Amino acid sequence: MKLLCMLQLPARSFKTPGTLFYSCRHSSTKTSNPLRILFCGSDEFSITSLRAIRNEHLRNPKTIASIDVVHRPGKRTGRGLKLIREVPIKKVAQELKLSTHEIDTFTGWKPPVHQNEPINLIVAVSFGLFVPPRILNGAKYGGLNVHPSLLPDLRGPAPIYHTLLQRRQKTGITLQTLHPKHFDQGMILAQTPYPGLNIPNSDMCTPGQLLDFLAPLGGQMLVETLRNRVFAPPLEDVGWYGKNISEADLKHAPKIQKEDSHIDWNTWTADEILLRSRVLGDLWDNITWRESISDKGIDHTSLPPKRTIFHGFEEWQNTDFGKLSKTDSSFCLATRENPPNFLRVTSCTVEGGKKGTGSREIIANLGKFAKSDVGTHLRCIEV
CATH class of the missing domain: 3.40.50.170 (Formyl transferase, N-terminal domain)
Incomplete structure (x- = not known):
C-alpha cells in the first residue's frame, strides 16, 4: 500500500415485480386445518x-x-x-x-x-x-x-x-x-x-x-x-x-465477521476494496496511521498499532492529483496492482479519535514527514 496526500454514489431504490413467478406444484384438492x-x-x-x-x-x-x-x-x-x-x-x-x-x-x-x-x-x-x-x-x-x-x-x-x-x-x-x-x-x-x-x-x-x-x-x-x-x-x-x-x-454463506472487513493491502486489489466497502460498510487496517507518522529514522514497526476505520472510498486517477490542495481533508491509497490503482479515502477515523477526523490527523502527520519512504506498504508525498 502507498499513501498519497490528496462520493459516494446516491443509493438507488429498486421496485419489485408485481407478480412473483416461482417453481411450485400444488393441488386444489389439498386441505388443512385453520x-x-x-x-x-x-x-x-x-x-x-x-x-x-x-x-x-x-x-x-x-x-x-x-x-x-x-x-x-x-x-x-x-x-x-x-x-x-x-x-x-x-x-x-x-x-x-x-x-x-x-x-x-x-x-x-x-x-x-x-x-x-x-x-x-x-x-x-x-x-x-x-x-x-x-x-x-x-x-x-x-x-x-x-x-x-x-x-x-x-x-x-x-x-x-x-x-x-x-x-x-x-x-x-x-x-x-x-x-x-x-x-x-x-x-x-x-x-x-x-x-x-x-x-x-x-x-x-x-x-x-x-x-x-x-x-x-x-x-x-x-x-x-x-x-x-x-x-x-x-x-x-x-x-x-x-x-x-x-x-x-455450491457455496456456503457463513456469518460475516469483523475480520472480513480487515484490508489486506498485500492481496486486495482496488476492485476488491471497493466491493467490500460497498457490501460490508466500514473497512479497517492497523498500519495506515502507524506508517503515516514514521520517518526513515524511526522504527515504525515498534510503534503500537492504531486501527484506522475507512468510512468510504472512491476511485481516483493519478492525473487528478493536481486538483488536490493543502486544505483537502482526504487522501489517497495506492493498491497492489502494478502500476497501482488509487483510492481516495472520503472519510476515516483513527482509533480513539472523533469519528470522521482521521483524514486530517493522517494528513497532518504526512506534512511532518513529507517526501519520506515509510515502509513497504506506504509512501508519503508532500501535502
Missing part, C-alpha cells in the same frame, strides 16, 4: 414475511386463525453495555398487536395454546436459532423457512452478503421445510424458477437494496404457499438449482 402459526423472526427480511401473513390473516381468517411471534432478547450495546438494542421484529409484532414470546433457547419452553388449539405450523425466517425436533414434531404441519438464495447454494446465515461478495448476477427465493437436525437442508417446496432473478444494478447493489428487492418476494411466496396448502401432505420437492450445478460449485 393455521395457528408460530412465527420465529428477527430482522427486516423476516418482518416483511410477518406483515404478509398478518395481512393474509386479516383477509382470510379461515386460512390463518392466529399468529404468535417468537423473537430473541435484545443485546446490550454501547459504552459500558448500558443500552439494550431490541430485535427489530419485536416492535413490529407489538404494533400489529400480535402475541410475542421472548426466548433465547427452546429448552423447557412450550408453544402457546389458544382456545384449546395448539400451534400447528412453525414459520422461521432469519431467526438464527435452531427450532428443535420437539417443537417441530408438536406442530401438525411441521415448519417452513423462507431463504434469500437458490438453495442448496448459499446455505447459511448471510446469503445476501455473500451473493454480492461473490459478484453474482442472479439470485432468488427458496421456501423449504425446517429440517429437524440441520439449517437449510429441508425439502424445497417453492423456488424462484430457472435461471433465477437478475439482481438490479448488480455492480452497485448494496445489501440493503438487495434485501428490499428480495424481501417482498419472500413474503409473497410464503403467502402463496399457505393459500395453496403446499405445506400439507403429500410434500413434493420442486428444487431445481441443485440439479443444475455440481456439489463442488
Whole structure:
C-alpha cells in the first residue's frame, strides 16, 4: 500500500415485480386445518414475511386463525453495555398487536395454546436459532423457512452478503421445510424458477437494496404457499438449482465477521476494496496511521498499532492529483496492482479519535514527514 496526500454514489431504490413467478406444484384438492402459526423472526427480511401473513390473516381468517411471534432478547450495546438494542421484529409484532414470546433457547419452553388449539405450523425466517425436533414434531404441519438464495447454494446465515461478495448476477427465493437436525437442508417446496432473478444494478447493489428487492418476494411466496396448502401432505420437492450445478460449485454463506472487513493491502486489489466497502460498510487496517507518522529514522514497526476505520472510498486517477490542495481533508491509497490503482479515502477515523477526523490527523502527520519512504506498504508525498 502507498499513501498519497490528496462520493459516494446516491443509493438507488429498486421496485419489485408485481407478480412473483416461482417453481411450485400444488393441488386444489389439498386441505388443512385453520393455521395457528408460530412465527420465529428477527430482522427486516423476516418482518416483511410477518406483515404478509398478518395481512393474509386479516383477509382470510379461515386460512390463518392466529399468529404468535417468537423473537430473541435484545443485546446490550454501547459504552459500558448500558443500552439494550431490541430485535427489530419485536416492535413490529407489538404494533400489529400480535402475541410475542421472548426466548433465547427452546429448552423447557412450550408453544402457546389458544382456545384449546395448539400451534400447528412453525414459520422461521432469519431467526438464527435452531427450532428443535420437539417443537417441530408438536406442530401438525411441521415448519417452513423462507431463504434469500437458490438453495442448496448459499446455505447459511448471510446469503445476501455473500451473493454480492461473490459478484453474482442472479439470485432468488427458496421456501423449504425446517429440517429437524440441520439449517437449510429441508425439502424445497417453492423456488424462484430457472435461471433465477437478475439482481438490479448488480455492480452497485448494496445489501440493503438487495434485501428490499428480495424481501417482498419472500413474503409473497410464503403467502402463496399457505393459500395453496403446499405445506400439507403429500410434500413434493420442486428444487431445481441443485440439479443444475455440481456439489463442488455450491457455496456456503457463513456469518460475516469483523475480520472480513480487515484490508489486506498485500492481496486486495482496488476492485476488491471497493466491493467490500460497498457490501460490508466500514473497512479497517492497523498500519495506515502507524506508517503515516514514521520517518526513515524511526522504527515504525515498534510503534503500537492504531486501527484506522475507512468510512468510504472512491476511485481516483493519478492525473487528478493536481486538483488536490493543502486544505483537502482526504487522501489517497495506492493498491497492489502494478502500476497501482488509487483510492481516495472520503472519510476515516483513527482509533480513539472523533469519528470522521482521521483524514486530517493522517494528513497532518504526512506534512511532518513529507517526501519520506515509510515502509513497504506506504509512501508519503508532500501535502
